[in-house]
Amino acid sequence: MSSNEKLDLASPNFVNENFEKLASLFPNCVTESADGKAIDFDLLKQELSHEVVEGNKERYRLEWPGKREAIVTANLPTTKTLRPVREDSVDFDNTENLYIEGDNLEVLKLLQESYLGKVKMIYIDPPYNTGGDFVYKDNFTKDTQEELLDSGQKDEYSQRLVVNPETGGRFHSDWLSMMYPRLKLARNLLASDGVVYISIDDNEIHNLRKICDEIFGIDNSRGTIIRSTGTRMGSGNKDISSEVDYVLIYSKSSEFEFSPLSMSEDDLKIYDQHDEKGRYLTRSLRRTGGENRREDRPSMFYPVFSPDGTEVYPLAPEGWESRWVCGKETYERLLSEGMIEWKRVPKDGKDEWKIYQKHYIGEAVKYASNSWDNIEGNKKATREVNKLFDGMKYFNHPKPVDFLSRILAISNLEKNEIVLDFFSGSGSTAHAVINSNAKDLQNIRFIQVQLPEPTSEKSEAFKAGYKNICEIGKERIRRASKKIKEETKADIDYGFRVYRLDDSNMQDVYYKPQEYAQDSLELFSDNVKPDRTADDLLAQVMLDWGLPLSLKIEQKTIEGKHVFKVSENSLYACFDDGIDEVFAKTIAKDQPLRIVFKDSGFKDDTAKTNVKQLLKQLSPETEMKVI
Structure with a gap:
């Protein structure tokens, strides 16, 4: 039945x-x-x-159930850390690029001190909330860990992922609660002249715009790009089929300015005149379009004199008083520089003088419009990734490298500035950054953040050994880098450091000593968890001290001890045991700005006191800390 x-x-x-x-x-x-x-x-x-x-x-604002919790979620501190994964990295000690695996909310919190105000550009391609997307569920205060695992709300990596079906009663609310704290934290990382681009489609563009207006400020909305996807989404006659998606653009402040794009040969065809200075085009000196009346800019209504001495005013074809595009002082300068051209144009059976301004090709710039229909869409992007993986399809719906390269091109990026993508997917943003660096030799740095979402056991990616999306993303960056290096021979940074989100390196007693009896504290003479390495500790110390994870790391042996040198003498770290006065005297010669040891790493209590005093005497600028 x-x-x-x-x-x-x-x-x-x-x-x-x-x-x-x-x-x-x-x-x-x-x-x-x-x-x-x-x-x-x-x-x-x-x-x-x-x-x-x-x-x-x-009131004029967007409200939803869970908004207050979303704000609290953004503000809650975390004790998690990032653990380096050297075996997955490329040129770990020297590269300035980062690939971070883990829940992007926790990662954004961890980056707050080290990257506060240091990121020039952010691009993200978050879930579009189409009804079948996974979203992060950040507030589970009422649920036990066991319930989460049993109900499928946590995956094997203990990440909080849930499907957000359109039939759910909190369909929009859950998506907003996911996006709000992440964007709030992301704004903190932007430089004062920074900018964020967010891809989205019709499902949530209205809500996304509202929360961005609130987080970044409505005055910092810098436009919306309409991008042709080249793929028709939807069928039948229920809805209009979609062949576009959108990119919302917000800046941190009014300091951000877009940079112009290079002009193509097709763009340059309009420069169809030539003189001894080169190719040029002409445009009417009379203002056309909006605000083109005398009353709009009275100071730009004045007479000029044609070659035969005729007095010419800016009059519209209909006879009403218009205005010029510039004031009289600027006109006189243009005239003296040979930038004014007169032409006799037939009108009503006789000729009349028309005045034009010359624009030479050397001055030619083109700023991006809001319609991007001249970039190949998602099909090409899929082919690009498939080709890197020897024709195999391991990832759905990647963004085109050309599309992301154009975003990089208009973002006024300068040498060594940072681009962040915390929904990095297949790694398209990293691919675009490396590609642009090889072309322009700018050495823009990237930070990629991606949750290690498991691949389906039925997928070709899983069968090929890629157990999660991060494995695909990292391999894509490796292969793209190799291809770009072979093709361009550019001397740029092709590496990336991999970090993985994990619980703190420190025992619980480190954070809550008051919860342990005095006799129990002896069991924790070493605050560090037994499975953690010196590399792990260094990463957590760098984050805690507010040092970028991209700083150059050197390793050396001093008095038989393993020492990390971060960015020359910015930080020395030694997590070996047996630290004594001899070691302190030797290391003080390098005058490090900061030095850190394990609390349990000193030879004895006397050595700990003496090391501290010796550093004060021999290297007074050194700040010493222990963990």
């Missing part, structure tokens, strides 16, 4: 029926609550009244 032939064996659910009736009559009164879809009764009262109904105070 089919399911629709089975008896319901239950009385009618009048509440649900009434809800559906109200929803069909007043769809604007349907909202989302903590318990799912609900009716906004204040709004319903207003719909049923001819007078203003007093209710909650009206």
Whole structure:
């Protein structure tokens, strides 16, 4: 018997029926609550009244159930850390690029001190919330770890991932609660002249714009790019098929300025005139389009004199008073520089003088428009990735490298500035950065962050040995780098350091000593977990001290001890045991700005005191700390 032939064996659910009736009559009164879809009764009262109904105070802002929790989530500190994975890295000690595996919310928190105000550009391609996407579920205060695993709300990496179905009562709210704290933390990382680009489609563009207006400020909205995907999404006649997606652009402040794009040969065809100075085009000196009347800019209405002495005013073809494109002083300068050209143009059976400004090809610049339909779309992007993997398809819907390269090109990036992508997927942003560096020799640095989402056991990627998306992304960057290096021979940074999000390197007693009895503390004479390495400790120290993880790391032996040197003498770290006065005297000669040891690493308590005093005497600028 089919399911629709089975008896319901239950009385009618009048509440649900009434809800559906109200929803069909007043769809604007349907909202989302903590318990799912609900009716906004204040709004319903207003719909049923001819007078203003007093209710909650009206305000212009986006609200959703869970917004306060999202704000709290962004502000909660974390004790997690990033552990280096040297075996997956390329040129670990020297590269300035980072690839970080883990929940991007926790990673963004960890980067707050080291990268505060240091990121020039952010690009992200988050889940579009189409009904089948996974979203991060960040607040599980009511659930136990066991319940999360049993219900599938955590994967094998203990990441908080859930499917967000369109039928869910908090479909938009859960997506907003995921995006809000991440964007809030991301804004902190942007430089004062930084900019963020966010790809999105029709499903959430309206909500995304509202939270970005709130986080970045409505005055810092810098436009919306419409990108042709080259792929028709959707079929049938229920909805209009979509062949575009969007990129919302917000800056940290008004300091950000877009940079112009290089002009193509097709762009240059309009420079169709030539003189001894080179190719040029002409444009009317009279203002056309908007704000082209005398009253708009009275100072730009004045007479000029044609070659035969005729006095010419900026008059529209219809006869009303218009204006020039510049003031009289600027006109006189253009005239003296040979940038003005007069032409006799036939009109009503006789010729009249028309005045033009010359624009030479040497001055030619082109700024990006909001319509990007001249870049190949997602099909080409898929082919690009497939080709790197010997024709195999391991990743769906990557963004085109050309598209991301154009975003890099308009972002006014300068040498050594940082580009961050914390939904990095297949690594398209890193690919684009390496490609642009090889072309322009700028050495822009990238930080990629990606959750290690498991690949489906039925997928070709899984069969080829790629157990999660991060493995695909890292291999894509390696292969793209090799290809670009072979083709361009450019001397740039092709490496990347891999870090993996994990629990703190320190025992719980390190953070909560008050919860342990005095006799129990002896069990934790070493604060460090037994499975952690010196590399692990160095990363956590760098983050805690606010040092970028991309700084050059050297390793050397001093008095038989293994020492890390970070960025020359910015930081020395030694996590060996047996630290004594002899070691302190030797290392003080290098005058490091900072030095860190394990608390349990000193030869004895006397040595700990003496080392501290010796460093004060021999290297007074050195700041010593222990973990």
